[in-house]
Amino acid sequence: MKIRCSRNTGFYGMASPIEVIKNGEKWFYLNQNDTKQIEVIEQECTIQAKFFFLKSAPFTLIDKGQVINLEITMNPILIFVYVILFGGMFLIPILHLNIGGILIVLVLYFIFVCSLLNKAYVIKEKT
Template sequence: MKIRCTRNTGFYGMGSPIEIRKNNEKWFYLGQNETKEVELEESECTIQARFFFLKSMPITVSNQNQMIDLEITMNPTLILIYVILFVGMFLIPVLQLNIAGVLLLLVLYFVFVFSILNKAYIIKEKI
């Protein structure tokens, strides 16, 4: 089985490669906008992308006697929350929030971030 894996994550973490894991073991690394083609002996395997504590949901691929073309992207929800955080940092002085309001916003932000850590990357099959 042949797999072609492409990383297209935008500017997030573009200076560092992400680790691609096969059956929960290190397999190879992908840099920004890099594509790698690999040959597999197995007829089925589980693939996951990982960068420090950010992960993707595992995807299981099986042999279809053709090239499997996978693309790794950032989760759009995570990108949206990232933008909201920076806009919020500029709005805090404008809205004159007290320290309790700022702490509440930070707690809500970190709760969301920890809930999405295992879904930061999306692996999808190109058609």
């Protein structure tokens, strides 16, 4: 089966390649706006994108006799949380939050980010 895999993660981590893992083993690296086409012998395989501790959910591919076009993007929820965090930093002096309030917000943010570590990237099939 032929797989065409492209990366479009925006400006998050654009200077560093992400690692694409096939069946739990390192396979290849993709830079920002990069596309690679690879031939796979197996009829079925599972791939996953990884960048340090950020991962995607495993994505299973089944050979259907045609080229499979995949796109790796950042999880929109994670991007939205980054925007809220930076917007919130501008609100801290306006709302006169004390150090306790700031710490509570940071702890909640840390918990949320940890819950998204294995869903930071989204692998989807392009149509």
